[in-house]
Amino acid sequence: MHNMKRVLLVITITLLCCIQAIARQATWIWYPGDFEVWLGNKMQNRRTERGSFLPPFWKLDSHYNLIDFHKVFDLKEAEEADLFVEGEYNVKIDGKALFGYPKRISIPAGKHRxxxxxxxxxRVPAIFVRGKQVVSDSTWLVTFExxxxxxxxxxVSDQSATVWLNAGNWNFNDPAAAxxxxxxxxxxxxxxxxEKTSDGTLYDFGKETFGFIKLNGVEGSGTVAIYYGESREEALSKDHGETIDRIDVNFKEKRDTTIQLSKAFRYVQVVPSTGVKLAPVSMLYEYADVKDRGSFTCSDNQINKIYDVAKYTLHLNTREFFIDGIKRDRWIWSGDAYQSYLMNYYLTFDSPTVTRTLLALRGKDPVTSHINTIMDYTFYWFLGIYDYYQYTGDKTFIRQFYPRMQSLMDYCLSRRNANGLMEGLPGDWIFIDWxxxxxxxxxxxxxxLLFARSLETxxxxxxxxxxxxxxxKxxxxxxxxxxxxxxxxWNDSKQALVHSRVNGRQTDNVTRYSNMFGIFFNYxxxxxxxxxKKNVLLNDKIQKITTPYMRFYExxxxxxxxxxxxxxxxxKDYWGGMxxxxxxxxxxxxxxxxxxxxxxxxYGRPFGKSLCHAWGASPVYLLGKYxxxxxxxxPAYATYVVEPDLGGLAWMQGTVPTPNGKIELYCSTKQIKVKSDEGNGTLRFKSAKKPVSKNAAITDKGAGIYEMTIGKGKEYTVNL
Structure with missing residues (x-):
């Protein structure tokens, strides 16, 4: 018993030391949102179209270029700390400036600022401070004035008017990784x-991909033309392909060279001019290092294939941010990103990519237009905040950026018409759908409808x-x-919301958009x-939806x-058709x-369509949630529900990630198994006969519906 107590004591001390070490982890910090804005500018201005620079057509903000960082430390003993800084800087201890640009500072014992x-x-002004106790992390306070x-x-003046925020950071935990x-x-x-073409070589990389073409063993003087294609037809079309490169070379000896800008493609046609020779090309596949935490498999092999391709589609469009498509735009579009957030919660649950995207889209004050110039995309931004809090419970993010939410909403409120409704004004793009x-x-x-949900948010x-x-208010x-x-x-005879009002009167047109959103908004x-459901969703006379974007919501x-x-x-018909x-x-x-x-x-172009678009990956979300x-x-799965529905499948199994782990489910026509790393869950299911479970009490809710409480860390089996 004595030895057991000693072992427990050693384990406890070790854990405490580990916790303290984690707490003292130094990281690069900056003004919150600034790195995201800066990185977004860099990424979105990499787009080219047939070799020409093609920047976004909306306002791009910049980072604040002068930032004040501070923190008060209470040290039991004196220590030294190393400083690494992106930019010119000065250092003060207790308001007293140190000479020059010190790389290391000495801090006496006691309380010091x-x-x-x-x-x-x-670049974004950023610092990395590394000492024993004195380290840079998100507890530092920052301001731009x-x-x-x-x-x-x-x-020194009273500084009570200064607005201080907690520093922003990500995962830059090495001073060399600025x-x-x-x-x-x-x-x-x-x-x-x-395969050989008339004057070059066509390479097939087997599937849609993204990265840098590498020209190997290049020798001679002249040019190398590269024609990219998501399809074979596009790569072979020198006149109409969306993306091309022309590289000038003058190499007396064989050399390898890599194209500077990444591109999307499956096929590339490489055409060297006379006097240039090269070996077969390769590529550097570029990817975001995010890991799958969610999964889904079932008895239908076609659905499994659709799920896998949807996963891959989402991964390709998960880059520094969630982007719309990897070939054409490569910009951050709020409507596309909103769907990626939802898919993300059921696949990787990577919160930093969500918040980076939200912040890059929002930019800075003053607000002079809707996000991406699109009214509905402004509202999707608010919906992204709503869901982010629901899935993650991250109150810190809300508190930090609430002022930016307010100023964007003030802009929307200022643009209402006399009826208190949103109607397109000059400069507003009302998109909805293609x-x-x-x-x-x-x-x-x-x-x-989107505006109402944004106000709820x-x-x-x-x-x-x-x-x-x-x-x-x-x-x-x-x-x-x-x-x-x-x-x-609302039109009683049509049993639906009509599409619009013009001059204060309902139009006759009924579309699917507001009606399908009204269902899952529970309005x-x-x-x-x-x-x-009867008059719109299941009515073939209502205009059909052909984009995966709105098919998602339908x-x-x-x-x-x-x-x-x-x-x-x-x-199976729609995604299976592709x-x-x-x-x-x-x-x-x-x-x-x-x-x-x-x-x-x-868009009037033979290869204008994106064959890898984020909004095409929606089965990841649908299969996980429904x-x-x-x-x-x-928020944050403090309470949650598990309502399996086979929908005609013989069996299915999968995992859904949560902030603190995962929820695992297996369901067949005869059995349900569930295990969760979260507590306070409810399993709700249908059964034609009374179900049985050895380790849980099942409540009959009537009409063939049953419920059971899910506890943390326990595995439950229900026989149907």
Whole structure:
């Protein structure tokens, strides 16, 4: 017993030491949001179109170039700390400036305030401080204006007007790995096949990919032209391919050289000019180092293939940020990113990529336009905040960036019309979806519905930061807008929300958009839901959706209405249709009525369509949330529900990541197994007969519905 106590004591001390070591981990820090803005600018300005620079067409903000960092330490003993700084800087201890640009500072025992002021124009001002106790981390306070002055007596001014925030950081835990040096990792890859063309070589890398072409063994003087293609047809089209490179070479001896800008492709045609020779090309595959934490497999092999390709599609579009597509835009679009956030919660649960994307999209004040210039994309940004808090419970992020939420919402509120509704003004792009003949005129119901949810989000965030006055205002505005939504747009005879109002009158047109969102926002009564399901969602006379972007929401609405068997068939037909055409990643748009090269066309260009678009990966989300049926019912899975629905499958199994681990489920027609790293869960399921479990009490809720409580770390088996 004595020895056991000693062992326990040693383990306890070791754990405490480890915890303290983790707490003292130094990391690079900066003004919150600035690295994200800076990195977003760098990434989004890498886009080229047929060799020409093509920047975004919306306002890009910049980082603050002068930042004040400080923290107060109470040291039991004196220590020294090393300083690493991105930019010019000065250092103060207790307000007294140190001479020059010190690389190491000495801090006496006792309580002391350490301050650094850093200026950098081309990079984000950042610091890395490494001592025993004195280390840089997110507990440091930062500001871009300290509002400090000294009067004629030499007294330092009152700094109560200064707004201090906790420093931003990511995972730069090595002083040599400065934020400005960040690059995505790469991996060498070889082509799967090659063939000669009339004046060059066509290489096939086997599937859609992204990275840098490497020219091997180049010798001679002249040019090498590289024609990239997501399809074979595109790579062979010298005149119409979306992306090309022309490299001048003058090598007397054989050399390898790598193209400087990464590109998307499956095929590349490499054409050297006369006098240039080269060996077969290879590539450096560039990727974001995020790991899968979610999974899904089932009895249907086609669904398994769709899930795997959807995963790969999402990974390709998960880069420094969530981007729309890897070939054409390579920009951060809020509508595309919003769907990536949701898929992410069911695959990698990588919160830093979510917050980086949110911050890069938001930028800085003043707000002069909608995000990406699109009204609905501004509202998707707010919805991204809503879901981020629901899945992660991250209150710190909300508190830090609440002022930016407020100023963006103030911009929206200032642009309401006389009816208190959002209507397109000069400079506003009302997108909604790519759909032929879709009207954007007047007061569109879809925009009001997204606006109402955005106001709800602001009410939640205002409560979290204890802004009671504005919380009440946002909640009142949201409730008022929801009342108007049904007063102005609900049509009893159509049993649906109409698409728009023009000159104060309902139009006759009914579209799917506001109606399907109204279902999973839970804005309808049960009777209205059934009316919408029959008259809109299951009505072939209503204009069909052809983009995976809006198909995402249409299928979610059907799942929310218990139509998993129908949705499973739709997934097999729609995403399976792309696979049958040879897709190795999912597309920006798919219309089964198109033939041959028509599938590659878009925007009036023969190869304008993206064949790897983030919004094509939605089965990852749908299968996790509505088949495995796992979703939080309060922030950070403090409470959650597991509602498995086979939808016609014989069996399925999978894992859904959570902030503190994962939830695992197996479900067949005869048995359910569930295990969770989270507590306070509810398993809710249907059964034709009374189910049995040896280690849990099952409650009969009536109508063939049963419930069971899920405890942390326990595995449960239910026989149906």
């Amino acid at each position: 350490i301050s650094l002021k850093v200026f950098s124009q081309d 300290d509002k400090e002055w000294i009067d004629q007596t030499g007294k 934020p400005s040096k960040f690059r995505l990792p790469v991996q060498p890859m070889q082509p799967a096949a090659s 759909a032929d003949g879709l009207s954007k005129q007047g007061e569109v119901s879809f925009e009001q 602001m009410g939640i965030c205002a409560d979290l930061v204890n802004d009671k006055t504005n919380a009440a 946002y909640k009142e505005l949201s409730a008022d807008l929801r009342t108007k939504l049904f007063s102005y747009y 309808f009564t049960e009777a209205q839901k059934q009316g919408v 299928l979610e609405a059907l799942c929310a209405m218990g139509e998993q068997p129908l949705v499973l068939k739709e997934i 696979l049958k055409l040879g897709a190795t990643s999912f597309w920006e748009e798919y219309n089964p009525n198109k033939k041959g090269a028509e599938h590659l066309e878009m 088949y495995l049926g796992i979703k939080p019912t309060s």
